[in-house]
Amino acid sequence: MSRRQFSVPVRSEPGPPDDTGCPILHVDMDAFYASASLLSRPDLRGQPVIIGGSGRSVVLSATYEARAFGVTSAMPMSQARRLCPHAVVIPPDHRRYAAISDAIMATFATFTDQVEPLSLDEAFLDVSGAVRRLGPPAQIGQIVRDTIADEQGITCSVGVAATKFVAKLASGLAKPDGLLVVPHDETVVFLHQLPVGAIWGVGERTEEHLHRLGLRAVADLAHTPVETLQRALGDAAGRTLHDLAWGRDPRPVERQREEKSIGADETFSYDVDDPAVVHRELLRLSDRTAARARSAGMSGRTVSIKVRFADFTTVTRAKTLRGHTDVSREIHATAVELFDRLGLQRVRIRLVGVRLEGLAPSSGTPIQATLDERDRGWREADRAVDRASARFGAGSVRPASLMPEDGSGSQDGQPDLS
């Protein structure tokens, strides 16, 4: 679900496009979260619908009817409501999205075992091994589209190209509900007509930077010496951009991608300057992070925190531990230490986050060796909480300091600040 929108004139020649040497498919669901939410609200089809939360949140997705009013994903909800006041707003249902995504990925796997999920709603497929069984890549792309529509009731767009980068661009141009082939021999011509912002890795800042250098189209990038780009953007980015501008993208479709970090952050419903409140939020986030790490069978060696102030400036602090951990209490203690070390005096804070980095499988790391008897006790307690959560639901057991003062036990997972 790319957020960058651009368009180019796409050549339409008579006859089917030549997909020889184009084994990479990029499949991207159309307005995935909105389409998935409408499956249970068919009465809203054809209407402007926005998927998003309340308070200081942003738009997760919107139907094409809402997009016609200028609503885009990642836009502040307050702005989206102003642009399209008559839109129906539906809160996100992440469990449902994950279930539909699992089903879609399982469908992809029936076409090829070379599937690389990029997010819940998009994936690369290398169909080189399926051509003899199912036909040329463009035909496979069409079968994928039909199958997803039949099975899930939502549409998707498919890009077919020689490389991942170009396939992704093609699916974006095919939206909504389309398929676009970029023939191998036309890759460079196709790329050179695009704006620099179309390139993977060129965001708002880099685009501005390139514009200041007088580089507006991908063709300009391609004809700029790589050393010039490297001086302007750094060695890695300069080289990558130059390669992509010439259609060079040797990255294969990778089935498994290792997780590098797990974390959670939360924006307060209003800015907070009480350290005790921040400590409590760090406990909640540490708990959530540790539980997710344990459920993934991972532990991490570095704990980092993120603090965003009212003026939106953000600082991060990190500490690397002597050994790996997945213990909530240890992560929380480190997070609090990092926060206190900032020495903030009644500064207004908008968001805090906790992240566990340097992940490794818990089974292969000597966690127990680093723990004393007391810590082992906390580890066992975490395990007991995990078992209770699995049986009675997430949040059924939590630290006493996170319980509401009235003892009701009711809590919705939001910071208790509103």
Add this chain to the structure above:
DNA sequence: TCTGGGGTCCTGGTACTG
């Protein structure tokens, strides 16, 4: 005017180590 939450990768600076 208002900017979420989950991540990855890169860069530059500093500290540590042999």
Add this chain to the structure above:
DNA sequence: TCTGCAGTACCAGGACCC
């Protein structure tokens, strides 16, 4: 023992992705 150097690890920030 001290100094300089190079490699590596760590840290913080920025930019980017969906």
